[in-house]
Amino acid sequence: xxxxxxxxxxxxxxxxxxxxxxxxxxxxxxxxxxxxxxxxxxxxxxxxxxxxxxxxxxxxxxxxxxxxxxxxxxxxxxxxxxxxxxxxxxxxxxxxxxxxxxxxxxxxxxxxxxxxxxxxxxxxxxxxxxxxxxxxxxxxxxxxxxxxxxxxxxxxxxxxxxxxxxxxxxxxxxxxxxxxxxxxxxxxxxxxxxxxxxxxxxxxxxxxxxxxxxxxxxxxxxxxxxxxxxxxxxxxxxxxxxxxxxxxxxxxxxxxxxxxxxxxxxxxxxxxxxxxxxxxxxxxxxxxxxxxxxxxxxxxxxxxxxxxxxxxxxxxxxxxxxxxxxxxxxxxxxxxxxxxxxxxxxxxxxxxxxxxxxxxxxxxxxxxxxxxxxxxxxxxxxxxxxxxxxxxxxxxxxxxxxxxxxxxxxxxxxxxxxxxxxxxxxxxxxxxxxxxxxxxxxxxxxxxxxxxxxxxxx
Ligand code: NAP
Numbered sequence: 001x002x003x004x005x006x007x008x009x010x011x012x013x014x015x016x017x018x019x020x021x022x023x024x025x026x027x028x029x030x031x032x033x034x035x036x037x038x039x040x041x042x043x044x045x046x047x048x049x050x051x052x053x054x055x056x057x058x059x060x061x062x063x064x065x066x067x068x069x070x071x072x073x074x075x076x077x078x079x080x081x082x083x084x085x086x087x088x089x090x091x092x093x094x095x096x097x098x099x100x101x102x103x104x105x106x107x108x109x110x111x112x113x114x115x116x117x118x119x120x121x122x123x124x125x126x127x128x129x130x131x132x133x134x135x136x137x138x139x140x141x142x143x144x145x146x147x148x149x150x151x152x153x154x155x156x157x158x159x160x161x162x163x164x165x166x167x168x169x170x171x172x173x174x175x176x177x178x179x180x181x182x183x184x185x186x187x188x189x190x191x192x193x194x195x196x197x198x199x200x201x202x203x204x205x206x207x208x209x210x211x212x213x214x215x216x217x218x219x220x221x222x223x224x225x226x227x228x229x230x231x232x233x234x235x236x237x238x239x240x241x242x243x244x245x246x247x248x249x250x251x252x253x254x255x256x257x258x259x260x261x262x263x264x265x266x267x268x269x270x271x272x273x274x275x276x277x278x279x280x281x282x283x284x285x286x287x288x289x290x291x292x293x294x295x296x297x298x299x300x301x302x303x304x305x306x307x308x309x310x311x312x313x314x315x316x317x318x319x320x321x322x323x324x325x326x327x328x329x330x331x332x333x334x335x336x337x338x339x340x341x342x343x344x345x346x347x348x349x350x351x352x353x354x355x356x357x358x359x360x361x362x363x364x365x366x367x368x369x370x371x372x373x374x375x376x377x378x379x380x381x382x383x384x385x386x387x388x389x390x391x392x393x394x395x396x397x398x399x400x401x402x403x404x405x406x407x408x409x410x411x412x413x414x415x416x417x418x419x420x421x422x423x424x425x426x427x428x429x430x431x432x433x434x435x436x437x438x439x440x441x442x443x444x445x446x447x448x449x450x451x452x453x454x455x456x457x458x
Contacts, residue, residue, distance in 0.1 A: 002396045004029040006387065007094040007405070009081050010101035011035040012042020013373045014363020016062040017380035018098050023069060025388050031073050032405055033066075034090070036080035037132065038417040038451040039425060042102060044373065046131045049163040050178035051170065053441055058373055066419055076405065077417030078452065084414045085405070087335045087359075092402040095394040096358055096387050099338075103329035103345060103364040109155065113282040114325070117290045119145065121154065121164050121326035128167055128188070130181030130444035132451060139183050146191040149321035153293045155279055156326035157200030157207040159372075162217055164324050165196045169223040169269050179433070179442045196223070197272040197318055201298055201309045203235020204257055204275050205243045205250050210372070214253055218260050223269035229261050231275045235300065242304035276300070280315060282323070292319045329369040344368055353383030357393065360386055421455035428454045 004026055008015045011033050019031045039045060041059055048055045066073045079085060081101070090097050106120045119142070126134045127142050152168055154161045167175075172189040180188075200207055204227075207214075218225045232254075244251050257273075276298045283292035294317050298309035330345030338355060339348035346368050347361045355361055362383040363376055371379075402408075409416050417425075425445065432443035445451045452458075 002399070002401075004096065004387075004391060004394065004396060005032075005094045005401060006030070006096040006098065007032050007034055007090050008098045008100055009034045009090070010042060010099065010363070010365075011040035011062075011075070011077075012047075012100065012102055012363065013044060013058065013062075013376040014102070014365075014380060015042070015098070015100035016040075016065055017376045018100060018362045018383050019073065020061075020065045021380050021384040022387060023065065023072065025384055026391070029072070031069075032094070033073070033075045034079050034081060034085070034405075035075065035077045036083065036101075038078045038448065038455055039422060040075060040077065046126060046129045048129075048373075049125075049167060050129065050180035051166070051174055053178065055373065056179075074406075075417075075419040075422060076409070077422055077455075078415055078448075079409060082334050084409060084412065087337070089408065090405075091358060093405050093408070094358075094401065095396070095399070096360060096390070098353075098360045098362055098383060098387075099334070099347065099355070099365055100362040101334070101365060103331040103369045105330040105332050105345065106325065107328045107330055109279050109325055109327065111279060111282055113284065116288075117282050117284070118155075118323045118325050121156070121160050121324045122329060124164055124324055125160065128180055128184035130179075130183070130446045132446060132448040143183070143187040145322050146187050146193060148192060150192055151195045151197070151318075151320040152193055152322040152324065153318055153320045154196060154198045154324045154326055156328070157198065157202070157209060157275075158326060158328065159209045159213050161198050161324075161326035162209050162213045164326055165198050165271055166217060166220065168193050168196050169220065169271060171222045174222065176438060177440065179429075179440060179444060181444055181446050183446055193322070194268065195270045195272065197274055197320070199274045199277045199279070199293075199295060199318075201278040202276065202307065203237075203240055203300055204232055205235055205240040205254060206300075206307060207253070207275075211249055211252055211256070214256060217271065217273075218256060220271065221265065221267060223267050223271045224264050225260055225271050225273070226264075227257050227260060227273045227275075229258075232257055232261075234276050237300045237307065239302060239304040239307050240300065243307075246304065276309065277316065278309060278311065280311075283317065290321055290323065292317050293323060329364070331365045331368075351386050351389075353386040354390070357390070415452060415456070417452070417455045424457060425451055425454045 277295040281294040297314040333340040429442040433440040
């Protein structure tokens with residue numbers, strides 16, 4: 001009987017949890033990770049905000065998945081599915097292929113001028129986290145904008161919007177203790193941003209951020225946290241009252257927001273949290289520079305847990321020189337043969353994770369961009385259960401697979417960053433952090449070229 005061979009594409013939390021539970025469920029299986037970047041850990045490295053180092057400690061759990069199974073788990077970094085190897089080539093080499101490469105595109109607002117004048121929060125996060133995909137021109141654009149803008153509007157009421165607002169307002173002392181990308185640290189400590197206004201199209205009971213993140217924002221010392229009592233009251237439809245009564249987290253958030261009313265600190269910067277306002281028009285001067293955002297006052301209608309916002313025809317103009325769009329992410333299809341729901345930006349799966357025989361999905365690519373790191377645990381169990389159920393159909397006793405993936409990649413001259421090579425990147429970044437003043441958890445390399453050089457000691 002041959003061992004089950006599985007390839008997991010993507011090394012964020014969903015990929016690692018899938019591998020972890022598959023190793024447990026099938027004690028002889030062999031797993032190869034394929035990752036298009038030279039480094040593992042996906043959004044733990046490139047999504048989690050740098051001032052949330054404690055969330056990044058989940059990495060030690062993921063490291064154990066590789067290091068506790070030296071003969072069963074391999075890491076193939078710098079190997080892009082669709083770039084260096086096709087899905088067909090993977091399917092010939094593995095009984096099961098799990099797609100766990102997340103959601104790499106943005107939802108959009110559909111406003112005139114959006115492409116030129118609105119920046120994506122996904123790119124902003126990638127910029128401050130040192131993601132090597134961010135083009136130099138975008139890095140320069142963020143540097144220019146944070147150096148020149150005084151007021152920023154962040155559209156969206158989710159945790160990504162909160163992360164962006166907090167990082168935009170953070171002072172040098174907070175940022176320089178983190179692993180924030182050097183390019184962003186330099187720009188943000190000189191930033192001219194004084195006011196960040198977060199806008200949600202629905203009311204506060206419908207906001208999608210979580211209590212922990214909201215509480216952190218209300219306790220900022222770098223900025224005054226301001227909500228308007230009348231906007232909290234506007235959101236209190238009878239359906240909202242029902243939602244607050246029904247859901248403890250919403251009840252706690254309503255109480256917390258009301259507690260902040262009238263409280264203040266002596267910080268110079270301001271964080272406005274606004275509700276029931278929808279982006280309507282991007283305002284510019286005669287030179288085409290961004291000067292403000294026209295927002296439409298919204299009102300809620302519908303039953304509890306399903307309320308939507310409707311325009312009232314009343315408008316408010318908020319002056320701003322920077323707009324960040326933080327209205328959610330979308331997955332993309334990597335191969336035309338994979339059934340894909342382009343409206344939701346997810347692959348179509350059955351039975352909790354099966355795309356087709358021998359092909360599976362996990363994480364945001366399967367369920368959409370929702371949940372925290374831990375949400376990937378039950379999600380990964382579902383996908384693993386699908387694989388385990390399908391093992392009898394893989395004919396492990398008789399099926400022979402094609403040559404090893406490493407041989408295939410070497411023949412194609414792909415510079416594979418294996419686990420030992422990644423450890424060199426890791427060690428070099430930690431060393432750079434140790435040498436910094438003040439000491440930082442790590443100083444990240446920001447380009448693929450630098451990462452590859454560190455991996456191969458060049
Ligand atoms: P999200 O939680 O889905 O929030 C998206 C926000 O955008 C919602 O407030 C939504 O409002 C709004 N929105 C969507 N379309 C809009 C439109 N056309 N116009 C105006 N507003 C619009 O997404 P996210 O913030 O990107 O976060 C993604 C996931 O990562 C979430 O599950 C989040 O919790 C997680 N995350 C967690 C952390 C953490 O744990 N610290 C940090 C970052 C991210 P409606 O509700 O009205 O649609």
